[in-house]
Amino acid sequence: MTHVDLRTAISTGPLRTVPNYITAIRTVASVTVGVAALVAGSVVLLAVAYGIYWLGDVLDGWAARRLGQETRAGAVLDIVSDRACTAVLGAGLVSVVPDVVVVALVFLLSFLVLDTMLSLAFLCWPVISPNYFYLIDRRVWAWNWSPMAKAANTAGVIGAITFGQYRLALFVAVAVVAVKLWSTAALVRLLERDGRA
Structure with missing residues (x-):
């Protein structure tokens, strides 16, 4: 480290x-x-x-x-x-845009629950913010708080909705959920590894 x-x-x-x-x-x-x-x-x-x-x-x-x-x-x-x-x-x-209710539901649950937990997990280690989580684990950081990951997290869904591509928006939202679930599992392993669980 x-x-x-x-x-x-x-x-x-x-x-x-x-x-x-x-x-x-x-x-x-x-x-x-x-x-x-x-x-x-x-x-x-x-x-x-x-x-x-x-x-x-x-x-x-x-x-x-x-x-x-x-x-x-x-x-x-x-x-x-x-x-x-x-x-x-x-x-x-x-x-x-009522047609995006399913996309919004998937995205909001992911962002408001999974991503919140992941983002606040930096408090378990001596780093200033999630932006420095690469000091703990580079893969989890890259998938969640690198500049590209941050942009894709919200902008991908909103961008697809803006262009009327609701199926693409749902696909992106589900992909984000998959990343957040993988990251949560990785985070649990990190907490156990470092004796912080």
């Missing part, structure tokens, strides 16, 4: 950081616009809400790295905020 600064990796870190403010603002804005989209049945508002969510999610991560303000508290806030946004936006998507 690569050397990890244990003091940094296991401390919670300050809560009042620029990235955490960005996370809070993008979450409130995205959820507010998402609820408005749900109530109005507006595709335009839903697209704006997704834009706020994705842009904010990229921006808070960039700010954390750029400003040297990555913290475990920030990682947990980001994970929880992603779920809040995704739950509201998923409901909004089903309200404006």
Whole structure:
């Protein structure tokens, strides 16, 4: 295992950081616009809400790295905020495109349950966030938190829906579930290996 600064990796870190403010603002804005989209049945508002969510999610991560303000508290806030946004936006998507209800169900259960458990598992090791899980296991990291995996996790499903490819979206959602199930099994083995189970 690569050397990890244990003091940094296991401390919670300050809560009042620029990235955490960005996370809070993008979450409130995205959820507010998402609820408005749900109530109005507006595709335009839903697209704006997704834009706020994705842009904010990229921006808070960039700010954390750029400003040297990555913290475990920030990682947990980001994970929880992603779920809040995704739950509201998923409901909004089903309200404006009812044909995607099965895709949304599969994706939301995967993201809100399996992916949440996996993403919070970094807390069992002395790493700052899931972005550094490659220090624990490179394969689990590559399938879940590498830049390509992060993009494919949500963007693959939403992209297919955007182009009206609902069967492809369902296929991607089911593939993501398979990856998450494999990752969960691998995570259990890692916890047992490291005496953290």
